[in-house]
Amino acid sequence: MRKDTPINLFWSRFSRNELSVAGGIIVLLLFLVATLAPLISPYNPHDIDRRHILEAPGLKHLFGTDDLGRDVLSRMIWGSRVSLAVGFVAIGIATVIGMILGAISGYYGGWADRIIMRFIDIMLSVPTFFLILAVIAFIDPDIWDFLIPNWLKGRSSIGFLDPSILNIMIVIGLTSWMGVARLVRAEFLSLKEREFIFAARALGASDFRIIFRHIMLNSMSPVLISAVLGIAGAVLVESSLSFLGIGVRPPTPSWGNILTLGKENIGIAWWLSVFPGLAILVTVLGYNLLGEGIRDSIDPRLWESERR
Amino acid sequence: MSTYLIKRLLEMIPTLFGITLLSFVIIHLAPGKPTDIFTELNPKITPEARERLEKLYDLDKPIIVQYGLWLKKIVKLDFGESFSSDRRPVMQRIWDSKKPLLERRLFVTFMINLISLVIILLIAIPVGVSSATRRNSLYDKITTTTVFIGFAMPHFWLALLLMIFFGVYLHWLPISGLKSMNYDSLPVWGKIWDLARHLALPIFVSAFGGLAADSRYMRSSMLEVIRQDYVRVARAKGLSEREVIYRHAFRNALLPMITLMGLSVPGLIGGSVIFENIFGIPGMGQLFYMSVMTRDYPMVMGILTIGAILTLLGNLLADLGYMLADPRIRAT
Numbered sequence: 001m002r003k004d005t006p007i008n009l010f011w012s013r014f015s016r017n018e019l020s021v022a023g024g025i026i027v028l029l030l031f032l033v034a035t036l037a038p039l040i041s042p043y044n045p046h047d048i049d050r051r052h053i054l055e056a057p058g059l060k061h062l063f064g065t066d067d068l069g070r071d072v073l074s075r076m077i078w079g080s081r082v083s084l085a086v087g088f089v090a091i092g093i094a095t096v097i098g099m100i101l102g103a104i105s106g107y108y109g110g111w112a113d114r115i116i117m118r119f120i121d122i123m124l125s126v127p128t129f130f131l132i133l134a135v136i137a138f139i140d141p142d143i144w145d146f147l148i149p150n151w152l153k154g155r156s157s158i159g160f161l162d163p164s165i166l167n168i169m170i171v172i173g174l175t176s177w178m179g180v181a182r183l184v185r186a187e188f189l190s191l192k193e194r195e196f197i198f199a200a201r202a203l204g205a206s207d208f209r210i211i212f213r214h215i216m217l218n219s220m221s222p223v224l225i226s227a228v229l230g231i232a233g234a235v236l237v238e239s240s241l242s243f244l245g246i247g248v249r250p251p252t253p254s255w256g257n258i259l260t261l262g263k264e265n266i267g268i269a270w271w272l273s274v275f276p277g278l279a280i281l282v283t284v285l286g287y288n289l290l291g292e293g294i295r296d297s298i299d300p301r302l303w304e305s306e307r308r
Numbered sequence: 309m310s311t312y313l314i315k316r317l318l319e320m321i322p323t324l325f326g327i328t329l330l331s332f333v334i335i336h337l338a339p340g341k342p343t344d345i346f347t348e349l350n351p352k353i354t355p356e357a358r359e360r361l362e363k364l365y366d367l368d369k370p371i372i373v374q375y376g377l378w379l380k381k382i383v384k385l386d387f388g389e390s391f392s393s394d395r396r397p398v399m400q401r402i403w404d405s406k407k408p409l410l411e412r413r414l415f416v417t418f419m420i421n422l423i424s425l426v427i428i429l430l431i432a433i434p435v436g437v438s439s440a441t442r443r444n445s446l447y448d449k450i451t452t453t454t455v456f457i458g459f460a461m462p463h464f465w466l467a468l469l470l471m472i473f474f475g476v477y478l479h480w481l482p483i484s485g486l487k488s489m490n491y492d493s494l495p496v497w498g499k500i501w502d503l504a505r506h507l508a509l510p511i512f513v514s515a516f517g518g519l520a521a522d523s524r525y526m527r528s529s530m531l532e533v534i535r536q537d538y539v540r541v542a543r544a545k546g547l548s549e550r551e552v553i554y555r556h557a558f559r560n561a562l563l564p565m566i567t568l569m570g571l572s573v574p575g576l577i578g579g580s581v582i583f584e585n586i587f588g589i590p591g592m593g594q595l596f597y598m599s600v601m602t603r604d605y606p607m608v609m610g611i612l613t614i615g616a617i618l619t620l621l622g623n624l625l626a627d628l629g630y631m632l633a634d635p636r637i638r639a640t
Contacts, residue, residue, distance in 0.1 A: 118322060
């Protein structure tokens with residue numbers, strides 16, 4: 001017999017919505033492609049073939065070749081790793097910063113709250129893309145070098161932890177935590193006045209325990225939803241930056257920097273523009289559908305109104 | 309009203325101060341001196357000239373003093389001289405009052421964003437309202453799907469596809485620049501037509517993202533309002549559905565859109581970097597990108613600050629608009 005546990009309820013609502021399931025499948029596929037890249041990519045993404053430059057899609061090269069004769073499909077398959085990693089790490093960083101600042105702001109209030117809220121206002125009033133561009137251009141990517149463990153350096157042939165990728169992850173993370181912070185703050189403001197918190201405090205729980213065990217755990221669902229939607233945004237920002245030539249540096253393949261080649265060869269090689277862009281579109285769509293699906297399945301208010 | 313305005317303006321001051329500090333800190337996080345890029349490019353430069361240059365930009369003083377001096381200048385909207393080869397003042401490169409409007413970068417960006425904002429509103433509001441009133445119909449499903457695709461569409465990719473299709477394949481529209489070579493010799497209508505042809509794709513791209521977001525927002529705002537008691541009362545009174553929707557629900561659903569407009573300013577300004585670059589339009593976004601790439605730091609600090617001021621003004625305008633539109637807020 002099935003029980004109405006929250007997980008079961010969530011799942012039954014989630015699986016009923018075809019669009020959410022489609023989003024989930026897209027994200028799952030992206031994971032598969034990224035992890036299985038060495039097995040499924042037909043060619044080495046770095047293999048230059050000067051005799052087959054800018055070849056149109058055909059049986060040998062399903063998505064054609066680029067200006068150095070490299071197989072576009074293979075480069076896109078390896079590029080999915082960049083997209084996946086940047087999305088998750090950047091939003092991971094943003095979520096941690098946002099949760100900590102939001103918690104302090106909402107729980108303690110007073111001057112800490114005022115300073116943090118003012119800081120959020122400042123961050124939000126600088127056009128985000130300007131801020132990201134400025135930081136990326138003026139911060140030397142090598143300053144993050146210490147974050148890469150020595151045994152990993154130079155090991156990955158694909159430049160998976162290339163300093164330029166790390167730089168993007170950190171910069172996107174540092175510039176997209178404001179929404180989460182506001183969300184967590186609002187949750188804390190409403191939850192800290194609830195009886196179970198008074199009870200916890202009466203039992204002698206420390207601030208730390210109340211913040212992390214009692215309030216934070218109860219405010220995780222909006223954070224999760226905004227994180228999934230945030231990944232979609234991070235993927236878009238990464239590809240835009242790589243497209244502009246200040247993101248992931250070639251020869252490391254990323255969807256954005258393949259599109260740069262598409263623009264350079266705009267009159268002659270449509271396949272360089274069409275396929276990577278489509279990959280970005282589908283990926284972002286997947287995260288968005290998944291995020292919205294989770295929201296609709298968690299938020300019972302919406303669900304009730306939906307049934308009416 | 310005026311006390312509110314004064315209060316809001318005063319509140320902007322600490323935020324503005326923080327923004328200047330933020331842009332200053334980012335630029336000075338960079339290793340080496342900001343003038344390095346300048347001196348490295350010129351192998352013939354003498355140590356004396358280098359020193360003179362550092363003195364000119366106050367780089368010989370402690371960092372706090374540098375910030376203070378910079379702040380003192382920008383109060384008068386003087387952002388110093390750009391590092392570009394002509395060494396023009398930053399403000400002059402953004403807004404050159406001696407040149408025609410179309411050659412002032414801030415004006416170009418502002419014009420494109422304003423036109424696309426108007427287009428967004430003209431399309432998003434009716435689409436949002438009609439898909440809310442026809443909830444779960446085929447029409448609603450089609451618009452919702454389109455909106456999702458619009459959200460996921462990378463703007464620069466859309467721009468590339470449009471360039472390939474309308475520029476390269478059909479040869480209908482120019483794919484780069486703001487005007488043709490023979491622009492100055494054209495009659496007035498020819499000039500307008502020429503501009504329109506050049507701006508069609510950039511405006512379409514810049515409106516596209518906002519269109520998805522705003523129509524979605526309008527739809528949910530409308531759905532929220534339709535559920536309210538006063539709408540039920542209006543229906544109970546026996547008003548026609550048309551009157552219920554347009555006289556009672558629509559006006560109230562429109563209110564949150566004013567706030568959304570204000571909040572969309574930073575996104576629009578930021579987005580201009582992408583489309584101005586792709587389409588080669590001489591606006592603020594392109595200037596910012598070029599300045600960032602050449603590490604032209606007075607330019608970058610100047611544009612960051614001006615972008616932030618525009619955002620704050622946008623928010624202020626939105627709040628004032630909200631007050632004018634909603635008597636309930638005016639009363640308090």
